[in-house]
Every structure is written in structure tokens, then in C-alpha cells.
Amino acid sequence: MPELPEVESVVVRLRDAAPWAKIAACGQFRPTTARGLKRTVGRAVEAAERRGKNIILRLSGEAFLRIHLKMTGGLHVIPDAKLRKSTVRAWLTLDDGRAIVLNDPRALGRISFHHAKEERSLFADLGPEPFSEEFTPEYLIAAAKRTSKPAKIFLMDQRAVAGLGNIYAAEALFHARIHPAAPARQLSAKKLAVLHRVIRDVLELALRSASAAYEDPGGFAEAEDFPVAVYGREGEPCPRCAARVRRVAQGGRSTYYCPKCQK
DNA sequence: TCGATCCTGTAG
DNA sequence: CTACAGGATCGA
Numbered sequence: 255m256p257e258l259p260e261v262e263s264v265v266v267r268l269r270d271a272a273p274w275a276k277i278a279a280c281g282q283f284r285p286t287t288a289r290g291l292k293r294t295v296g297r298a299v300e301a302a303e304r305r306g307k308n309i310i311l312r313l314s315g316e317a318f319l320r321i322h323l324k325m326t327g328g329l330h331v332i333p334d335a336k337l338r339k340s341t342v343r344a345w346l347t348l349d350d351g352r353a354i355v356l357n358d359p360r361a362l363g364r365i366s367f368h369h370a371k372e373e374r375s376l377f378a379d380l381g382p383e384p385f386s387e388e389f390t391p392e393y394l395i396a397a398a399k400r401t402s403k404p405a406k407i408f409l410m411d412q413r414a415v416a417g418l419g420n421i422y423a424a425e426a427l428f429h430a431r432i433h434p435a436a437p438a439r440q441l442s443a444k445k446l447a448v449l450h451r452v453i454r455d456v457l458e459l460a461l462r463s464a465s466a467a468y469e470d471p472g473g474f475a476e477a478e479d480f481p482v483a484v485y486g487r488e489g490e491p492c493p494r495c496a497a498r499v500r501r502v503a504q505g506g507r508s509t510y511y512c513p514k515c516q517k
Numbered sequence: 518t519c520g521a522t523c524c525t526g527t528a529g
Numbered sequence: 530c531t532a533c534a535g536g537a538t539c540g541a
Contacts, residue, residue, distance in 0.1 A: 307535095412537085
């Protein structure tokens with residue numbers, strides 16, 4: 255389920271499980287799910303970080319695991335590796351009996367082991383973090399200028415900005431009142447400055463609902479849920495003008511937008 | 518830039 | 530049964 259806000263909340267949750275013990279054992283059901291897991295055995299987990307939609311688990315001995323949750327993955331710490339659900343595709347058993355598990359019904363999630371020195375090249379193609387100082391209106395304007403993609407595809411391109419996916423790209427475009435099919439390079443600097451602003455607003459709000467859901471694992475966080483304006487709302491009234499929300503295909507994915515507000 | 522691919526689950 | 534799913538990559 256994860257875009258930047260959800261991945262961030264997974265990482266925050268992992269940090270709550272610190273300090274971690276050493277990795278005592280590992281396992282996986284398919285060879286494709288994880289590469290190099292065995293090389294983690296005997297190492298200590300030292301930190302959990304996020305880069306775009308990637309999770310980085312720092313390990314002792316100048317190494318790290320890169321974990322990508324793709325569409326349906328989740329990373330959890332469970333009290334006992336033996337208690338793992340059937341959809342757990344890979345796991346790391348810790349010295350203290352707990353386990354870090356990749357739970358992923360669709361099994362698209364991936365884990366790979368790397369030496370610390372590989373980090374730069376591994377993430378070389380990722381664009382700036384939306385909350386970094388590097389991500390300025392000027393950056394977005396320059397990035398838009400050198401693409402030929404429509405606005406929605408541009409926002410989902412991890413090389414342009416890291417962390418946006420299908421939902422928040424659509425939501426940001428709605429709030430910036432930009433048509434998802436509009437060529438990004440033709441957007442005015444003013445529009446792109448607004449887009450820059452709402453990308454941060456949308457992600458910050460989503461981050462808050464993601465952490466609220468965490469503080470209340472009982473599932474009573476409904477009231478704090480992210481206020482979805484258009485995503486998944488085909489045929490429903492636009493919250494701003496009440497026109498019917500439309501769904502179109504872009505790059506093989508669904509895009510939702512208000513045909514009246516987003517020209 | 519499209520379509521297929523990786524996978525499984527769920528809604529219609 | 531088909532369509533589609535909050536991702537990303539690859540080849541045509």
C-alpha cells in the first residue's frame with residue numbers, strides 16, 4: 255500500500271522496536287523475493303531509514319538492506335518468527351526471538367543486500383526528497399522543463415521527485431488545479447510553484463493520518479484519515495465544484511481528476 | 518509511450 | 530469470468 259507517507263510510517267514503527275538484537279537467521283520462500291539475505295546473519299541492525307519509497311536497514315559491518323514494498327508489502331516486527339502469517343515472503347530472526355518480516359500478499363516486494371559503498375549508485379536515479387531543501391519550486395520548474403511527460407506521469411517518475419505514487423500524484427494535481435494529461439513542460443512557473451506547495455501539503459497531511467493510524471492501532475483512526483478528493487472516486491462529485499470525477503488511463507494506471515477544476 | 522511482466526486478492 | 534490494484538522495469 256505504500257507511497258512516501260506509508261513507507262515513512264513503516265520506518266518510524268521499525269524504529270520503535272529498537273534496540274534490535276543481532277540477526278540470527280533468515281528465510282524466504284522464493285529466490286526472487288530477496289538477494290543476499292544470508293549475508294545479514296551475525297550482523298546487528300543499527301538503523302532504519304527511508305529514501306523515496308525504499309526502506310534502508312543499516313547493518314553492522316558497512317552494509318545495508320534495501321527493501322521495496324511495491325504495491326502490497328509491509329514490514330513488521332513480530333514477537334516470534336514462528337508466528338508469521340502465510341503471506342510473509344521473507345524474514346529475519348533476531349537474537350532475542352523477535353523477527354522482522356516482509357508481509358506481502360502479492361509477493362512483489364523485494365529485498366537486497368548491499369555494501370555501504372554501493373548506496374550512492376543504487377539511489378543515483380532517485381530525485382530529491384519532497385521535504386528536503388533541494389526540493390524547491392525552482393527545482394520543480396527546471397525538472398518539468400526537461401521532460402516530455404504529462405504532469406501525472408512526471409510526478410510519478412521517481413527521478414523527478416522521490417516518493418509520489420498514484421494516489422498522491424492525483425491528489426496533488428487536483429489541489430494545484432492541473433490537468434493530469436497536461437504536458438509538464440508547458441506548465442507555467444506559477445502553476446509549478448503551486449504544485450510544489452501542494453505536494454508538500456498533501457504528503458504532510460497523509461503523513462499525519464499515517465501516524466495517527468499508528469497511534470491508534472485499534473483501527474479507530476477513521477476520523478483522521480486522509481481527505482481523498484478524487485482518487486478512486488470516479489463518478490462521485492468533486493468536493494470543490496460537484497462535477498463528476500473522471501477516470502482515465504495513463505501509463506497503464508488509473509488517473510482520477512475533476513474535468514471542470516483541472517484544465 | 519505502450520504493453521507485458523512480476524504476483525495474488527478482491528470486487529463486479 | 531474480467532478488471533483492476535497506493536510500483537517499477539523491460540523490450541518492442
